[in-house]
Amino acid sequence: MRGGLRRGVLHEVYAAAPGDEAAATSFAAGLAARVAGKRPLLWIRQDFSALEYGELAATGFLELGLDPERIFLLRVAHVEEALRAASDALTCIGLGAVVIELRGAAKVLDLTASRRLTLGAAQKDVTAILLRFCANVDASTAETRWRIAAAPSAKQEENWGQPRFDAQLLRNRHGRLGHWVMEWSTDDGVFREPTHAPDHSLVVSASAD
Amino acid sequence: MWFPRLPTDRLQRRWKAATKASGSDPEPAPPLVIAAKIKNAMRITALDRRATASNLSQGMALADARAMLPALKVVQYNEMGERQLLEHIADWCDRYTPYVSLLSARELLLDVTGTTHLFNGEQAMLDQICETIGKQGFAVRGALAGNTAAARALAHYRPGMVAPPGAEADAIASLPVDALNYDPETTHAFHRAGLKTIGQIAKRKRTELQSRFGAGVVALLDHALGRREKPISPRLPLPDYRAEQRFADPIVTEEVILDTLRQLAQSIGAVLAERGEGARQLEATFFRADGQVQRIAIETGMPTRDPAIVTRLFREKLDALADPLDPGFGFDLIRLGATRAERAEAKTVELDADVQAEKDVRFLIDRLAARFGSQNILAFQPNETHIPEAAWVALPAQKIERTEKTWRKIRHGNEVPRRPLRMFARPEPIEAIASVPHGAPYRFRWREVLHAVKRAEGPERIAMEWWRHQTPQPTRDYFRVEDSEGRRFWIYRDGLYGTKTAAPRWFMQGVFA
Numbered sequence: 001m002r003g004g005l006r007r008g009v010l011h012e013v014y015a016a017a018p019g020d021e022a023a024a025t026s027f028a029a030g031l032a033a034r035v036a037g038k039r040p041l042l043w044i045r046q047d048f049s050a051l052e053y054g055e056l057a058a059t060g061f062l063e064l065g066l067d068p069e070r071i072f073l074l075r076v077a078h079v080e081e082a083l084r085a086a087s088d089a090l091t092c093i094g095l096g097a098v099v100i101e102l103r104g105a106a107k108v109l110d111l112t113a114s115r116r117l118t119l120g121a122a123q124k125d126v127t128a129i130l131l132r133f134c135a136n137v138d139a140s141t142a143e144t145r146w147r148i149a150a151a152p153s154a155k156q157e158e159n160w161g162q163p164r165f166d167a168q169l170l171r172n173r174h175g176r177l178g179h180w181v182m183e184w185s186t187d188d189g190v191f192r193e194p195t196h197a198p199d200h201s202l203v204v205s206a207s208a209d
Numbered sequence: 210m211w212f213p214r215l216p217t218d219r220l221q222r223r224w225k226a227a228t229k230a231s232g233s234d235p236e237p238a239p240p241l242v243i244a245a246k247i248k249n250a251m252r253i254t255a256l257d258r259r260a261t262a263s264n265l266s267q268g269m270a271l272a273d274a275r276a277m278l279p280a281l282k283v284v285q286y287n288e289m290g291e292r293q294l295l296e297h298i299a300d301w302c303d304r305y306t307p308y309v310s311l312l313s314a315r316e317l318l319l320d321v322t323g324t325t326h327l328f329n330g331e332q333a334m335l336d337q338i339c340e341t342i343g344k345q346g347f348a349v350r351g352a353l354a355g356n357t358a359a360a361r362a363l364a365h366y367r368p369g370m371v372a373p374p375g376a377e378a379d380a381i382a383s384l385p386v387d388a389l390n391y392d393p394e395t396t397h398a399f400h401r402a403g404l405k406t407i408g409q410i411a412k413r414k415r416t417e418l419q420s421r422f423g424a425g426v427v428a429l430l431d432h433a434l435g436r437r438e439k440p441i442s443p444r445l446p447l448p449d450y451r452a453e454q455r456f457a458d459p460i461v462t463e464e465v466i467l468d469t470l471r472q473l474a475q476s477i478g479a480v481l482a483e484r485g486e487g488a489r490q491l492e493a494t495f496f497r498a499d500g501q502v503q504r505i506a507i508e509t510g511m512p513t514r515d516p517a518i519v520t521r522l523f524r525e526k527l528d529a530l531a532d533p534l535d536p537g538f539g540f541d542l543i544r545l546g547a548t549r550a551e552r553a554e555a556k557t558v559e560l561d562a563d564v565q566a567e568k569d570v571r572f573l574i575d576r577l578a579a580r581f582g583s584q585n586i587l588a589f590q591p592n593e594t595h596i597p598e599a600a601w602v603a604l605p606a607q608k609i610e611r612t613e614k615t616w617r618k619i620r621h622g623n624e625v626p627r628r629p630l631r632m633f634a635r636p637e638p639i640e641a642i643a644s645v646p647h648g649a650p651y652r653f654r655w656r657e658v659l660h661a662v663k664r665a666e667g668p669e670r671i672a673m674e675w676w677r678h679q680t681p682q683p684t685r686d687y688f689r690v691e692d693s694e695g696r697r698f699w700i701y702r703d704g705l706y707g708t709k710t711a712a713p714r715w716f717m718q719g720v721f722a
Contacts (some may be wrong), residue, residue: 026722054631058589058601063626094566152695187623
């Protein structure tokens with residue numbers, strides 16, 4: 001993905017449609033794990049998120065290959081609070097990544113807010129990941145913008161496979177755009193091209209650069 | 210400090226404020242008494258100056274008083290209100306010493322040991338306290354002595370007096386026995402025995418007194434005479450480490466407040482360092498010039514004595530207060546205390562980047578906890594159970610302790626995740642249609658949306674832990690199902706097929722990718 005997993009920048013992950021939140025969440029978790037390495041990550045979400053989309057489960061992170069002890073959850077009431085907490089967290093050298101999970105359109109999430117996150121991320125090399133549900137694409141200064149949907153398991157497979165995403169790279173400041181189906185490999189902790197590729201595919205080997 | 214007219218003062222202050230607000234002329238008020246039911250009769254429990262002047266007295270039956278003075282104004286006794294008022298005054302007195310306790314319904318005890326020099330000596334301090342409280346519209350009588358009982362006796366009979374250290378016995382010798390506040394029977398017995406003053410009792414043999422009146426009476430006497438120690442109990446737990454700053458001109462701006470906190474944190478930090486400790490919890494008390502007192506506390510995940518950290522946490526907390534700190538006309542005293550301290554190893558130069566990084570994260574968590582509340586910044590801890598929704602807990606990250614319990618993956622090797630990333634704390638009921646009774650459904654409806662199942666894996670049978678529940682919980686059969694869009698769900702059927710006559714119930718437990 002050449003630059004798609006850059007550190008110290010702002011990445012955006014949009015759930016393609018209602019129902020794709022779980023896929024987008026897993027994709028963001030994978031992305032965060034890739035850029036954070038051994039450093040902990042902070043997941044900021046609004047207080048209704050657990051009820052609406054399900055509580056982030058320690059066992060779920062564990063099964064994806066992430067260490068639950070290196071994940072901190074912050075619950076906030078408003079988007080403003082989420083952004084404020086995020087800019088504070090981005091000043092923390094010890095942190096690997098900050099995931100900001102937000103639902104719906106938000107006026108405060110304008111170009112200025114986005115620029116602030118980008119600058120904040122660059123300062124201490126902490127990656128910001130904006131995870132958005134039920135939202136249209138806003139103008140932003142993000143390094144990359146992903147549109148994630150769930151992807152069905154391949155027909156030839158008897159069992160269902162690894163977590164699988166229909167991933168569209170809508171914006172990439174330092175590389176190509178594209179549309180792939182990719183899998184998260186739970187043990188190696190990387191995104192890769194499915195073994196049983198469906199019709200269209202590009203080779204995607206995700207490595208942090 | 211004795212407030213002889215606390216109940217009537219309370220009402221009159223309020224009325225005064227009300228008439229001032231309404232702008233109407235204050236009417237000449239009739240004598241006021243507070244009455245309460247004692248032994249089935251309404252009796253006077255408190256009276257104002259005018260009522261005293263009219264020869265009414267405490268304990269008098271209300272009917273008699275009314276007969277003597279038809280214009281009398283009577284108000285029902287309000288225990289809660291009086292108690293709150295006294296607590297308020299006690300809060301205000303915190304500025305003189307943290308050792309303030311409620312002695313009775315109308316008495317406060319201030320232990321000013323070691324603080325008198327801050328107020329130009331004992332007599333000046335006593336005068337200042339009485340004068341300031343008096344200006345607020347309270348009748349107050351105070352005295353200062355080396356022990357509680359003597360101070361109490363003097364406040365009632367020699368207000369304004371300071372008993373020189375060690376001379377309590379002389380100071381109270383001429384006071385009547387009543388000043389010791391014994392129960393009425395004991396006092397009466399002393400009178401009958403011809404013992405009128407404290408000095409007279411003090412001369413009697415202790416064994417004689419003890420056999421006649423009991424050990425308690427002797428203990429109190431000796432305490433008053435300064436021959437026995439009796440500790441006082443402060444109202445609030447005392448911080449281990451304290452520092453405070455007074456201001457001749459009350460301060461208002463946040464910058465000055467935070468700067469003050471930084472200086473106070475610095476002096477506390479020095480003491481903490483000396484004893485090899487760090488603070489886990491700090492409380493700042495803000496004393497307003499008009500008597501209001503506000504307390505604000507912060508917590509840290511690790512013992513700290515760094516003034517920069519402490520100040521930053523207070524800044525976060527002050528910023529996020531729903532009920533902001535209101536300086537009014539300014540604070541004239543700010544106090545900082547470490548309410549909880551723990552051992553902290555001496556500060557060494559951190560060369561290890563990992564340790565520094567971890568500290569950095571801890572500090573971030575403290576900041577977020579100060580701003581958003583410690584219950585909103587959570588960390589995971591494993592729980593040894595196979596019940597899916599109970600296999601972990603999310604606890605306040607500041608308070609989490611390392612446990613012996615470990616995380617155990619359910620999947621083997623590079624297998625597919627077997628637990629969803631997002632899980633519903635309360636599984637949601639779904640309508641499901643299965644082709645075979647014990648199999649996975651081929652279609653289900655969740656949140657008004659119909660899903661056609663394309664793939665299903667299961668069942669994974671999970672028995673509920675019967676020893677945890679009062680009523681037996683049915684075993685759950687879990688299925689991982691994928692719909693036509695490729696979305697993955699974790700659903701279960703409650704109860705085994707065939708064992709229950711009712712139709713099986715299905716639930717949505719979580720969602721996967």
